[in-house]
Amino acid sequence: MSIRESIDPSRTAAWQRLAALAPALREKSLRSLFGDDPGRGPAWTLDAAGLMVDFSKQRVTDDAMDALLALASECGVLERRDAMFAGTHINTTEDRSVLHTALRLPPGASLSVDGSDVVAEVNDVLDRMADFSRRVRDGQWTGASGKRIRNVINIGIGGSDLGPAMAYLALRFYSDRAMTFRFVSNVDPTDISEAIRDLDPAETLFIVASKTFGTQETLTNAKAAREWVVNALGESAVEKHFVAVSTNAERVAAFGIDTANMFGFWDWVGGRYSMDSAIGLSTMIAVGPDRFHEMLAGFHAMDQHFLHADPTVNVPLRMGLIAVWNRDFLDIHTNAVLPYAEFLARFPAYLQQLTMESNGKSVRLDGAQVDYNTGAIFWGEPGTNGQHSFYQLLHQGTEIVACDFILFAQALEPVFDMQDMLAANALAQAAVLAFGRTAEEVRAEGVPEELVPHKVMPGNRPSTFILAPRLEPHALGALIALYEHSVFVQGAVWGIDSFDQWGVELGKAMANSILPDLQDADRPLTHDSSTDALIRAYQSMHATG
Numbered sequence: 149m150s151i152r153e154s155i156d157p158s159r160t161a162a163w164q165r166l167a168a169l170a171p172a173l174r175e176k177s178l179r180s181l182f183g184d185d186p187g188r189g190p191a192w193t194l195d196a197a198g199l200m201v202d203f204s205k206q207r208v209t210d211d212a213m214d215a216l217l218a219l220a221s222e223c224g225v226l227e228r229r230d231a232m233f234a235g236t237h238i239n240t241t242e243d244r245s246v247l248h249t250a251l252r253l254p255p256g257a258s259l260s261v262d263g264s265d266v267v268a269e270v271n272d273v274l275d276r277m278a279d280f281s282r283r284v285r286d287g288q289w290t291g292a293s294g295k296r297i298r299n300v301i302n303i304g305i306g307g308s309d310l311g312p313a314m315a316y317l318a319l320r321f322y323s324d325r326a327m328t329f330r331f332v333s334n335v336d337p338t339d340i341s342e343a344i345r346d347l348d349p350a351e352t353l354f355i356v357a358s359k360t361f362g363t364q365e366t367l368t369n370a371k372a373a374r375e376w377v378v379n380a381l382g383e384s385a386v387e388k389h390f391v392a393v394s395t396n397a398e399r400v401a402a403f404g405i406d407t408a409n410m411f412g413f414w415d416w417v418g419g420r421y422s423m424d425s426a427i428g429l430s431t432m433i434a435v436g437p438d439r440f441h442e443m444l445a446g447f448h449a450m451d452q453h454f455l456h457a458d459p460t461v462n463v464p465l466r467m468g469l470i471a472v473w474n475r476d477f478l479d480i481h482t483n484a485v486l487p488y489a490e491f492l493a494r495f496p497a498y499l500q501q502l503t504m505e506s507n508g509k510s511v512r513l514d515g516a517q518v519d520y521n522t523g524a525i526f527w528g529e530p531g532t533n534g535q536h537s538f539y540q541l542l543h544q545g546t547e548i549v550a551c552d553f554i555l556f557a558q559a560l561e562p563v564f565d566m567q568d569m570l571a572a573n574a575l576a577q578a579a580v581l582a583f584g585r586t587a588e589e590v591r592a593e594g595v596p597e598e599l600v601p602h603k604v605m606p607g608n609r610p611s612t613f614i615l616a617p618r619l620e621p622h623a624l625g626a627l628i629a630l631y632e633h634s635v636f637v638q639g640a641v642w643g644i645d646s647f648d649q650w651g652v653e654l655g656k657a658m659a660n661s662i663l664p665d666l667q668d669a670d671r672p673l674t675h676d677s678s679t680d681a682l683i684r685a686y687q688s689m690h691a692t693g
């Protein structure tokens with residue numbers, strides 16, 4: 149099968165086997181699966197790169213798993229994996245390699261792609277980032293007036309924001325607490341205004357992060373930041389207060405940032421797969437180069453596992469295949485990510501781009517329309533907060549939501565026995581979702597008969613439980629790579645291009661065509677009647693503001 153071809157997974161023998169297994173499994177409860185096999189918990193738990201991943205509470209059996217592995221084989225998932233790691237242009241609609249795995253290859257490794265020594269290039273940028281980060285952190289790199297840099301503001305959006313913002317918070321425990329880090333993404337003017345309002349421009353460094361350096365939101369925010377710095381410190385200050393992260397040196401120079409202060413990456417790093425490239429510069433300044441390298445080692449450990457572990461114990465493969473099973477055979481539409489770690493508060497938002505921009509597609513590589521379901525909706529919030537909000541629907545709603553629980557055994561900042569409480573809550577929620585509570589059990593507690601139906605928990609709501617010792621940079625890298633590869637597996641089964649994002653382009657073009665109409669009330673409007681009326685209403689409200 150050529151890289152541009154894709155098999156229709158729904159026409160494979162394995163898909164038919166899965167379709168035949170599904171009705172019985174839809175009826176079968178997790179209670180009975182655990183009843184049939186008292187050792188199910190450990191039997192369905194695998195380890196990879198320091199993470200323990202328990203799939204036992206997914207509604208899947210050995211037969212279904214065999215058929216899912218056969219599906220992966222018929223769809224050429226592992227051949228595609230090997231092609232990705234080797235630098236083949238598997239992003240066919242953009243004719244690009246997909247090589248985020250090369251960002252974390254150790255210095256001694258070798259990988260030549262399209263005639264370039266990728267490992268040398270990656271390590272060259274990492275060394276420059278490390279040198280710059282050290283100089284900012286120890287005060288050698290000062291602002292234009294000689295003041296020490298105390299504030300770092302990353303300006304970027306999508307993959308140029310969500311990864312850095314998520315990682316900064318996830319690793320805040322290891323960060324330089326004397327420094328302030330902020331992340332500006334939205335073209336809503338309050339975002340940049342709030343980010344700078346209490347800061348001294350003389351102590352502030354801006355990282356303008358944009359793969360293309362052509363993104364409207366980022367360039368506009370960068371322009372506002374530049375004006376703020378120039379007004380306070382003069383034009384010559386730009387050089388000491390702005391650095392860029394981009395693949396486009398020409399545009400960086402045109403914006404007025406010296407390319408000597410630019411950290412590059414490559415078109416083979418997708419935006420949503422870029423937080424371990426130079427896009428992670430803010431992360432490296434926050435936690436230092438050593439911690440950043442520990443994170444890269446965590447990514448690499450999961451890459452190696454995905455590449456070499458036998459399919460029967462391959463964690464990202466299993467995770468991706470179970471996601472396909474839930475989506476296409478159990479008719480589950482959404483996946484909640486529930487980190488029991490406050491520092492992972494931005495992880496669900498980060499995963500939304502990783503999963504939904506990657507697998508929110510309905511056309512296969514060969515251009516054919518799919519007639520099966522693809523990427524699920526991802527969302528979530530940290531526990532225990534979510535328990536007091538949307539978990540009611542998870543437990544008793546009509547929508548079945550697959551859940552990913554993420555828990556660490558050790559507190560970073562221990563207080564009383566709070567970590568044990570956190571863990572007890574995570575374990576309790578996963579168990580209640582899976583096993584529920586029957587009417588008989590409710591009655592046995594002496595609940596009045598009229599309340600019994602209200603207190604019954606249907607259970608049978610699937611979840612995966614990810615447990616690791618401690619939220620360290622290595623664990624974070626492994627966790628992110630786990631999701632990256634799970635997303636890859638799903639896309640490879642569905643035969644879609646998980647690495648393009650054509651769907652977001654039309655909206656950008658449309659916004660550019662509406663902007664001049666908004667700004668000139670005399671222009672005749674030619675959009676649909678709703679858009680035209682909203683433009684006129686906006687204009688009249690804007691004028692009175």
Ligand code: F6P
Nearest residue numbers: 305306307308358359360363419
């Ligand atoms: O929203 C679409 C998108 O292209 C994302 O894929 C990307 O992460 C984001 O815009 C930002 O793009 P850039 O880094 O080029 O500014």
